[in-house]
Amino acid sequence: MSHKQSQGGSQGQNQGQRFQNLEQDIEASINDLGSDEKALSFNRSDIITETKKIPQKEIKPWVHFVAGGIGGMAGAIFTCPLDVVKTRLQSSVYRNAYKSTYTSSNIFLQATGHLKETCSIIYNVYQIEGVRSLFKGLGPNLVGVIPARSINFFTYGLGKDFLVHNFFNGQENSLVHLLAAVNAGIVTSTATNPIWLVKTRLQLDKNTSKEYKNSLDCIKKVLKQEGIAGLYKGLTASYLGSAESTLQWVLYEQMKRMIHQRSLRHEASGNKRTNWDSFMEWGARSGAAGAAKFIASIITYPHEVIRTRLRQAPLKEGNKPKYTGLMQCFRLVVKEEGLASMYGGLTPHLMRTVPNSIIMFGTWEIFTKLLS
Numbered sequence: 116m117s118h119k120q121s122q123g124g125s126q127g128q129n130q131g132q133r134f135q136n137l138e139q140d141i142e143a144s145i146n147d148l149g150s151d152e153k154a155l156s157f158n159r160s161d162i163i164t165e166t167k168k169i170p171q172k173e174i175k176p177w178v179h180f181v182a183g184g185i186g187g188m189a190g191a192i193f194t195c196p197l198d199v200v201k202t203r204l205q206s207s208v209y210r211n212a213y214k215s216t217y218t219s220s221n222i223f224l225q226a227t228g229h230l231k232e233t234c235s236i237i238y239n240v241y242q243i244e245g246v247r248s249l250f251k252g253l254g255p256n257l258v259g260v261i262p263a264r265s266i267n268f269f270t271y272g273l274g275k276d277f278l279v280h281n282f283f284n285g286q287e288n289s290l291v292h293l294l295a296a297v298n299a300g301i302v303t304s305t306a307t308n309p310i311w312l313v314k315t316r317l318q319l320d321k322n323t324s325k326e327y328k329n330s331l332d333c334i335k336k337v338l339k340q341e342g343i344a345g346l347y348k349g350l351t352a353s354y355l356g357s358a359e360s361t362l363q364w365v366l367y368e369q370m371k372r373m374i375h376q377r378s379l380r381h382e383a384s385g386n387k388r389t390n391w392d393s394f395m396e397w398g399a400r401s402g403a404a405g406a407a408k409f410i411a412s413i414i415t416y417p418h419e420v421i422r423t424r425l426r427q428a429p430l431k432e433g434n435k436p437k438y439t440g441l442m443q444c445f446r447l448v449v450k451e452e453g454l455a456s457m458y459g460g461l462t463p464h465l466m467r468t469v470p471n472s473i474i475m476f477g478t479w480e481i482f483t484k485l486l487s
Contacts, residue, residue, distance in 0.1 A: 174272075174483060174487050175487075176269055176272065176273060178482075178483055178486045178487055179268045179269050179272045179479075179483065180265045180266075180268065180269040181265070181482065181486060182268070182478075182479045182480075182481075182482035182483045182486060183264040183265045183267060183268030183269065183479050184261040184262070184264055184265035185478055185479070185482050186264060186268075186474070186475040186476065186477070186478035186479035186482070187260040187261055187263065187264025187265070187475055188257060188260060188261050188264075189474050189475065189478045190260075190470075190471035190472070190474040190475040190478070191253070191256055191257055191260040191471070192253070192257070193470070193471070193474060194466075194467040194468075194470060194471045194474075195249065195250050195252075195253050195256065196237055196240075196249040196250070197233070197237075197463045197464075197466050197467035198252075198256065198318075198463075198467050199240065199248070199249055199250075199251055199252065199318055200233055200236050200237055200240070200460070200463040201419075201460040201463040201464045201467055202252075202315060202318045202319065202423060202460070203236075203318065203319065203460075204236075204459045204460030204463065206319050206423055206424070206427050230462060230466070232462075233462050233463045233466060236463075237249065251317055251318050251320075252313075252314040252315070252317040252318040254329075254330055255310050255311075255313045255314040255317065255330045256314050258310055258330075259307050259310035259311050259314060262306065262307060262310075263303050263306075263307045263310075264475065264479075266299075266302060266303045266306055266307070267299050267300070267303045267360070268299075268479065270298060270299040270302050270303065271295050271296060271298075271299040271364065274294070274295035274298045274299060275287070275291055275292065275295040278291045278294055278295060279291055287368075289365055289368075289369065292364055292365045292368045293361060293364075293365055295364070296357075296360060296361035296363075296364035296365060297357060297361050299360070299364075300354075300356075300357025300358075300360045300361055301354060301357055303357075303360075304350065304353035304354055304356070304357055305350070308346070308347050308349065308350045308353055309334075309346035309347065311349070311353070311426070312337070312345075312346055312347075312348060312349065312426045313330050313333045313334060313337075315349075315423060315426040315427065316333050316337070316426070316427070317330065317333060319427055334346070348425050348426050348436075349421075349422045349423075349425040349426040351425075351440070351441045352418050352421045352422035352425055352441055352444075353422060355415075355418045355421075355441070356415065356418045356419065356422060358415050358418070359411045359412060359414075359415040359418070360411070362407075362410070362411040362414065362415065363404075363407045363408050363410075363411040363472070364407075366403075366406075366407035366410060366411065367403055367404050367407040367476070370400075370403035370406065370407060371400055371403055374396060374399045374400055374403065378392070378396055397477065397480060397481075398477075400476070400477075400480065401473045401474075401476055401477035401480070402473060404472045404473055404475070404476035404477075405469045405470065405472045405473040407472070408468050408469055408471075408472035409465060409468075409469050412461075412464060412465055412468055412469075413465075416457070416458055416461055416464065417445075417457040417458070419460075419464065420448065420456070420457050420458075420459055420460070421441060421444050421445055421448070421457075424437075424438045424444050424448065425438050425440075425441075425444055445457075
């Protein structure tokens with residue numbers, strides 16, 4: 116009896132020991148599974164982090180500053196003759212001499228006619244005033260374009276990074292682009308307005324009755340006759356004009372995002388990325404800059420005419436300016452010349468700014484990669 120009891124007790128102890136061992140094995144398996152899951156999630160996060168870090172190359176602010184200036188310079192040199200024509204068509208001084216005689220109800224025929232007239236004006240300026248007249252104001256234009264584009268690209272980049280990291284949780288969107296572009300436009304306009312005023316005065320100065328010998332002489336006479344405030348004429352119109360650059364930046368960023376997404380889809384479908392693909396993507400981004408400029412210019416062009424009128428030299432009668440303010444200038448021009456005059460010089464403006472933007476943004480991107 117006692118022997119059977121001891122045997123049964125030992126069997127119960129063995130079963131209890133087996134249950135304990137089984138529980139320990141289950142706990143160990145659960146711990147191993149948890150550690151494997153943590154390791155797996157850790158590895159996945161590492162992969163995601165590494166994937167995100169691959170396309171993001173840190174570009175120093177001075178690179179945008181230098182590359183933007185070089186891009187602006189290249190665009191300004193190639194399109195300077197069209198800038199001269201645009202400025203003269205916007206001005207009331209040359210308006211009668213270059214008044215358009217081409218009329219048509221067909222918008223495409225109108226565009227063709229304006230294109231022919233623009234080329235004709237360039238040829239006439241070359242015949243009467245010489246080849247150098249086609250590059251009038253290029254000096255102050257370059258002096259203005261280089262810092263203006265440098266400041267614009269530099270300020271836009273810094274403003275965008277500041278907004279993204281401090282107010283938008285590291286995410287870019289159209290509002291970020293809008294605010295950064297407005298900030299860049301205001302800073303750029305304030306810093307470079309005196310340079311653009313000198314450029315405008317020199318381009319409107321006739322060879323037959325030259326008033327200014329050079330850029331320095333123009334600055335001296337403006338300060339003597341109109342005071343330091345004379346150098347900031349047209350500043351309000353320039354601030355209004357920042358709407359054009361703002362709209363261009365926003366449209367450009369959206370188009371660039373679409374181009375990038377198309378490239379990612381192309382690679383995700385199993386196609387290997389080639390040098391030709393990179394070149395075509397660069398060309399598409401440059402073209403997007405031109406398309407964005409075209410749309411922005413069409414929408415905001417009247418401010419260009421107002422700005423030119425405010426910056427042109429005062430009439431000789433008592434040396435009093437004809438245009439004294441933004442709204443006064445707008446009302447007077449519409450009253451005397453009609454609403455269509457607010458689009459004077461639009462054709463050469465588009466002929467200049469669209470290729471200028473393509474050259475500028477394309478050059479900026481090339482030098483950004485080279486300097487990085």
